[in-house]
Amino acid sequence: MESVFKPDILNGKTALITGGGSGICFEISTQFGKHGAAIAIMGRRRHVLDAAVDALRSQGIRAIGIEGDVRKQEDAVRVIEGTVKHFGRLDILVNGAAGNFLASPEDLSPNGFRTVLDIDSVGTYTMCHEALKYLKKGGLGKDPSSGGLILNISATLHYRAAWYQIHVSAAKAAVDSITRSLALEWGSDFDIRVNGIAPGLIEGTLGQQKLLPKEITETRKGLMPSVRLGEKWDIAMAALYLVSDAGKFVNGTTLIVDGGHWLSQPQYISKEEVKKISKIVEKKSRELTVGLPTSKL
Ligand code: HXC
Numbered sequence: 001m002e003s004v005f006k007p008d009i010l011n012g013k014t015a016l017i018t019g020g021g022s023g024i025c026f027e028i029s030t031q032f033g034k035h036g037a038a039i040a041i042m043g044r045r046r047h048v049l050d051a052a053v054d055a056l057r058s059q060g061i062r063a064i065g066i067e068g069d070v071r072k073q074e075d076a077v078r079v080i081e082g083t084v085k086h087f088g089r090l091d092i093l094v095n096g097a098a099g100n101f102l103a104s105p106e107d108l109s110p111n112g113f114r115t116v117l118d119i120d121s122v123g124t125y126t127m128c129h130e131a132l133k134y135l136k137k138g139g140l141g142k143d144p145s146s147g148g149l150i151l152n153i154s155a156t157l158h159y160r161a162a163w164y165q166i167h168v169s170a171a172k173a174a175v176d177s178i179t180r181s182l183a184l185e186w187g188s189d190f191d192i193r194v195n196g197i198a199p200g201l202i203e204g205t206l207g208q209q210k211l212l213p214k215e216i217t218e219t220r221k222g223l224m225p226s227v228r229l230g231e232k233w234d235i236a237m238a239a240l241y242l243v244s245d246a247g248k249f250v251n252g253t254t255l256i257v258d259g260g261h262w263l264s265q266p267q268y269i270s271k272e273e274v275k276k277i278s279k280i281v282e283k284k285s286r287e288l289t290v291g292l293p294t295s296k297l
Contacts, residue, residue, distance in 0.1 A: 011036035015092035021052035025096035027232035033061030040083035070123030089141025090134040120171035136190035147191030156262035183252030200258025
């Protein structure tokens with residue numbers, strides 16, 4: 001689908017996107033590039049980075065890929081420095097690198113739990129911490145009057161609770177908290193806007209594959225609740241909104257982009273039943289309360 005934004009809204013900006021070589025974050029890389037930004041993507045696998053950079057360059061986007069693991073502080077420093085060395089500045093940091101697998105708490109070792117928090121939560125914090133000197137107002141190559149932007153990719157799993165996702169839920173809850181704390185402190189001190197996106201299930205991603213494995217869904221047709229899947233494009237458009245001037249007064253929020261899925265609940269009573277029984281229940285409850293002292297009504 002075509003973008004709804006003008007193609008020059010990110011002209012002159014440089015964005016570093018962790019996990020930007022695949023899935024949702026590759027679409028964010030592509031859309032940021034198509035709207036004028038130079039793109040640096042960070043990831044652990046060289047071949048994924050190379051394929052992503054080729055695809056971006058073939059669309060006329062200035063792009064580089066730098067290998068690194070967000071769990072390693074030295075990698076964070078090297079990738080950020082490499083980005084600034086290549087493009088001369090850093091304006092937007094997208095923290096998209098994440099880890100996920102399904103596991104029940106009794107089968108999840110503390111190291112498994114820690115691994116996901118290390119990638120999602122500590123990794124996000126580390127990248128923000130190391131990028132600050134470039135993102136802040138007056139940072140290298142920046143207009144002295146305005147700072148940069150951080151966008152943290154989160155989830156909705158922790159708004160209630162999600163089966164087999166205790167580790168990811170805890171990790172994303174921490175990410176949302178980091179978003180708010182940095183928005184408060186770095187918004188005031190350094191003019192950096194910090195926001196998040198909580199995507200729902202997005203078609204054709206590793207997240208979809210991991211959370212709704214085909215091996216299960218194909219044998220459970222009819223039993224599985226129908227989930228409307230979003231497109232990577234939906235998340236990239238939300239990202240563009242948040243990092244462009246369209247979102248200039250938005251700070252510290254995590255935008256849910258899931259088609260309303262996290263609100264869904266089983267419909268225990270049909271609309272027809274409600275029509276039939278609601279008035280009867282009301283009438284009965286009035287009859288029951290008649291004669292009671294007003295304090296009990
Ligand atoms: C139980 C598991 C496990 C599993 C790993 N572990 N997989 N435990 N069930 N399926 C445990 C291991 O036993 C080990 O603990 C610990 O986790 C570390 O495992 P490693 O394999 O050594 O870790 P590593 O090689 O670093 O890999 C990290 C990873 C992996 C998270 C496990 O899946 C990964 O690299 N993922 C990156 C890509 C990814 O998953 N992206 C998902 C994005 S989707 P012990 O105790 O044995 O040492 C997403 C969607 C969010 O984020 C929600 C949207 C709605």
